[in-house]
Amino acid sequence: MINPDNFIKAIKDNKINFISGVPDSLLKNLTNRISVKFKNHIISTNEGSAVSLAIGHYLSTKEPAIVYLQNSGLGNIINPITSLAHPKVYGIPMILIIGWRGEIKNLKQIPDEPQHKKQGQITTKQLKILDISFKIINQNTKNLNQLFKNLIKISKKKQSPVAILVRKNTFKDLRKKIYNRASKNLLFREDIIKDIVDVTTSKNIILSTTGMASRELYEIRKNKKQNKLMDFLTVGGMGHASQIAAGIAMNKKGKKIICIDGDGSLLMHMGSMGISSKFDNLIHILVNNKSHDSVGGQPTLGQSINFSKVAKLCGYKSCLLLKKRNSIKRNIKKALNSKKSFFIQINCEKGFRKDLGRPDKNMKERKDFFIKKIRG
Numbered sequence: 001m002i003n004p005d006n007f008i009k010a011i012k013d014n015k016i017n018f019i020s021g022v023p024d025s026l027l028k029n030l031t032n033r034i035s036v037k038f039k040n041h042i043i044s045t046n047e048g049s050a051v052s053l054a055i056g057h058y059l060s061t062k063e064p065a066i067v068y069l070q071n072s073g074l075g076n077i078i079n080p081i082t083s084l085a086h087p088k089v090y091g092i093p094m095i096l097i098i099g100w101r102g103e104i105k106n107l108k109q110i111p112d113e114p115q116h117k118k119q120g121q122i123t124t125k126q127l128k129i130l131d132i133s134f135k136i137i138n139q140n141t142k143n144l145n146q147l148f149k150n151l152i153k154i155s156k157k158k159q160s161p162v163a164i165l166v167r168k169n170t171f172k173d174l175r176k177k178i179y180n181r182a183s184k185n186l187l188f189r190e191d192i193i194k195d196i197v198d199v200t201t202s203k204n205i206i207l208s209t210t211g212m213a214s215r216e217l218y219e220i221r222k223n224k225k226q227n228k229l230m231d232f233l234t235v236g237g238m239g240h241a242s243q244i245a246a247g248i249a250m251n252k253k254g255k256k257i258i259c260i261d262g263d264g265s266l267l268m269h270m271g272s273m274g275i276s277s278k279f280d281n282l283i284h285i286l287v288n289n290k291s292h293d294s295v296g297g298q299p300t301l302g303q304s305i306n307f308s309k310v311a312k313l314c315g316y317k318s319c320l321l322l323k324k325r326n327s328i329k330r331n332i333k334k335a336l337n338s339k340k341s342f343f344i345q346i347n348c349e350k351g352f353r354k355d356l357g358r359p360d361k362n363m364k365e366r367k368d369f370f371i372k373k374i375r376g
């Protein structure tokens, strides 16, 4: 496996001095070390925004930056790449480091979650369509210095973004202690989701965001012997759960729609709060663990932004900020009985159970059941 510190040294040796990106589980062993070892590093809210920071960096220094992302973030970068950075427009050199979920190896796809299936298959094709030269790396890749030297040369010559496509298990884990749910007395996302499930009924419509929130909701249903298909799990499309909720709220005025969001997800498309706030049957619950907990625990702006104040300015009629478990059920009940839109920010710790399961993969069955359930 590649020692991430050696990879970072190759980046520095090649005089790259700015890195931005959105975290990814496959790249976490690298990006967590970047947070420690690389000074000029911004964890962005959206992959497209990270590309834009790299464009600004190039315009002001004439030096290419690095942008890291999961391949699911390619959708978010396509616009600033195609309409700005591509050689047919401004031609901006930069190096993309892309975690390849659902990778293709020897013409076969490595099994992964449903949301990574199509994206894994089309990743190299998307790069080709965008005219982005790329190099695939894995745990055996050597000569990192030369790798960067060559890519920078191509990027500058072509005046274009170039990419490194990273296979699974490429980077060594240098953490001494793997963090986990530390103490029973602290408040975790799973406790909050349990409380939401406890105070709602099958008449309410629940949607959960990408990552552990959906896995936890699924498992809570399973343990309570409730139908595991009854909620909409936003397994991909990070940051879009609240707008799917708004789309449902628009047509199901007689029902309460509850969106369980995460701080990283909310930040990715924060402007859309101005839309979801307009639906009085929508309850937007933000689980703010101030991190990208699902992909390695990297910090988000949730550490400094008061989302409940932002929500108020975006038009939610009632906005709350909760920090204690004993206030959660009471306030959700209040929201369920109200005729106004609610935004409830609940601050908690990062961490999840090691033995957390994964939802079954029958997405069509899930969709059909959900449509049938909310029709009633």
Ligand SMILES: Cc1ncc(C[n+]2csc(CCOP(=O)(O)OP(=O)(O)O)c2C)c(N)n1
Binding pocket: 022, 023, 024, 025, 070, 072, 073, 076, 189, 209, 210, 211, 212, 213, 236, 237, 238, 261, 262, 263, 264, 265, 266, 289, 291, 292, 293, 294, 295, 300
């Ligand atoms: C467009 C896109 N970029 C990145 C990812 C990888 N990813 C999955 S979950 C997640 C973190 C979500 O953070 P947050 O919403 O705060 O939820 P938490 O994991 O903390 O519960 C990320 C970055 C993704 N799925 N899609």
